[in-house]
Amino acid sequence: MVPFIQFIQKHKLIEPSSTILAGVSGGPDSLSLLHMLLRIRKEWELNLVVLHVDHMFRGKESEEEMEFVRSFCREHDVPFESCQADAGAYAISHQMSAQEAARACRYQFFEKMMNQYQASALALGHHGDDQVETILMRLVRGGKGTALAGIQPKREFAGGFIIRPLLGMTRQEILDYCEKERLAPRFDPSNEKDTYTRNRFRKRILPFLKEENPQVHEKFQAFSENLTEDERYLQELTEHEMNTVWRRGDGFAELEIDLLKRLPLPLQRRGIQLILNYLYKSVPSSLSSIHTESVLSLLSQSHPSGSLHLPNGLKAVKSYNLCMFTFEQAEPEPYHLELPIPGEAMLPSGGRIEAKLITESPGADRGKNSLLIKRDKVLLPLSVRSRKNGDKLKLKGMNGTKKVKDIFIDKKIAIEARNQWPVLEDANGTILWLPGLTKSAWEENDWSEGEFIFLQYHQQGSSRGQNTHDETGY
Ligand SMILES: Nc1ncnc2c1ncn2[C@@H]1O[C@H](COP(=O)(O)OP(=O)(O)OP(=O)(O)O)[C@@H](O)[C@H]1O
Known part of the structure; x- marks a missing residue:
């Protein structure tokens, strides 16, 4: 007793x-x-x-x-x-x-x-x-x-x-x-x-x-209690240190390799486990410490790119300083849709882009979900398509063009979302806009006489893979 x-x-x-x-x-x-x-x-x-x-x-x-x-x-x-x-x-x-x-x-x-x-x-x-x-x-x-x-x-x-x-x-x-x-x-x-x-x-x-030792159970119990305390402390430390190292969204996580590498190895290991625990809603029984070690070894390789398959379709893709963790999905089909004016294009992601011809100002700040362009500056018809290698866009307030791929990376768009993201081009093949992502240099600010094309992007539900800053609070 x-x-x-x-x-x-x-x-x-x-x-x-x-x-x-x-x-x-x-x-x-x-x-x-x-x-x-x-x-x-x-x-x-x-x-x-x-x-x-x-x-x-x-x-x-x-x-x-x-x-x-x-x-x-x-x-x-x-x-x-x-x-x-x-x-x-x-x-x-x-x-x-x-x-x-x-x-x-x-x-x-x-x-x-x-x-x-x-x-x-x-x-x-x-x-x-x-x-x-x-x-x-x-x-x-x-x-x-x-x-x-x-x-x-x-x-x-x-x-x-x-x-x-x-x-x-x-x-x-x-x-x-x-x-x-x-x-x-x-x-x-x-x-x-x-x-x-x-x-x-x-x-x-x-x-x-x-x-x-007849009292060996006491030694094991003391070991268990000490280990639990040590682990708790290391876990808290890891969560704190990892705050600036990774970003997460619905079904994906992305980490900055050089920041992770600055942490001591025990925190790196726990950092990877933290990410895997976040991504797996219920951790698969086949997941073991071997997988954590494999991710660390991928991150340490001198080659700038590489990938690793993890249980239940999770994939870690390393590209330069970033490592993206996402669940593999069937590759989405490339698409190309003509955008009638007036009219709209229904996107495979579930969203749509609406186009109108207007002669009166639609209002002041219209944000990244709309674009106003002068009718005679572009060659019709306009079209909406999925991205292609080598796509470039002229951004507002910037000389020269920027690769669409780099815009996706800067905006932390997950790879699977990139393949579906709408790209707006005119009949010359000039890219005019990445709806919802950037302000384009084609945006008309000075309201003057003439005909304008007014485009509005309506996103549907949650866009899987896009950063959701407000939900995750990082
Ligand atoms: N069928 C049951 N109904 C209610 N409680 C159970 C049952 N089976 C196990 N437990 C509870 O879970 C504990 C651990 O179960 P486990 O089968 O691992 O141990 P056990 O050594 O067989 O325990 P016990 O000597 O009490 O049967 C038990 O001590 C008991 O408190």
Whole structure:
């Protein structure tokens, strides 16, 4: 009991007078956990509720476990909530392993109950040996960052927290507790199967470590807590330092290579992970530290351009000092549309350009979404097309021309958006305007006698790949 209470106090796991749910399978860990919580229930004025999920793996035997937990709760006057979830069927329909399916079903029920009871926390029976096994397994598999810190004593879940008050105790201490308190837990036979990696670590590695140091779990717990603190600090530092290094938008990110290279290597690594975490809405299981290293190696190559394919269609394209991360899409078809005057051209992106012939001023500042040109300065018909290599445009207030490609780069337009961006030209093939992007040198300022062509660009919805400064706040 002492290490249990000390652990709760050290990690501020339970507030007095709160509602605590306990996940109880009926095994020694969760049954001891429940028993210990019951012992502090009165003094701490806890509102305890027990949750049990029958995964229906072992037919009648599983059902008996549920009945066992139910009757234990009845005996100790604790509310009991249960559900039967066919984890085997869930595994097939969701193409996952039976263990993953059981976990998914369990957490769905836990979340529902957290909301129903407006609970502060859900207590689970993970203990110190689980912690040692988890850290070792992740090291061996090749985890990174906080994953290597193993099981957290407290983490956010469903408006409250998941708490693990037994992390300071060993499996043996829990078994001894069961014996002393005459608890008669159920033993899950799957805990013995050598087919599970965890069981192999438990049976082969832990005995050796415990022989070397019987309190090895405390060393692993201290390692976990220190690593979590270090990681948190490095993560904050990375986020702060990366602010000026990368820009992001809907489905894309772009980083300035020289700025990233000025950071120390541990921050560079975390910086790349930050970008990948941002882009992947849910991080693919195939993503590993190898990918971070591959991106760093792409950025270090002396060749000014290069690219790298990452999981789920993400591509990193390096071009001089910039590296653009975007999801690959089918190449959009080039297009060429005549723009009738008066009339409009419907763009493949969903927007449109409207053209009118006017003889009266349309008003003062018209912004980048419109263009007023003198009718006799251009050769009709006008047309709107997708960009071509070598396109150049004369910009307002500038001598000479500027490459359209450079304008896209300056304006941080993602590559996929560049291929669809409308380019306005006249019948001579002179580019007059990049709608929505720039003020053109063809813009007529002095209102005088004559006929004018007035063009308006109407963008449709959000333009994927265009910078969205206001949304991202960089
Ligand atoms: N079917 C279940 N119903 C409710 N809670 C569960 C169930 N299975 C697991 N849990 C909770 O999740 C914790 C971790 O489960 P896991 O299966 O990894 O550990 P375990 O060593 O089998 O634990 P136990 O000895 O309590 O069965 C358990 O201690 C318990 O708190």
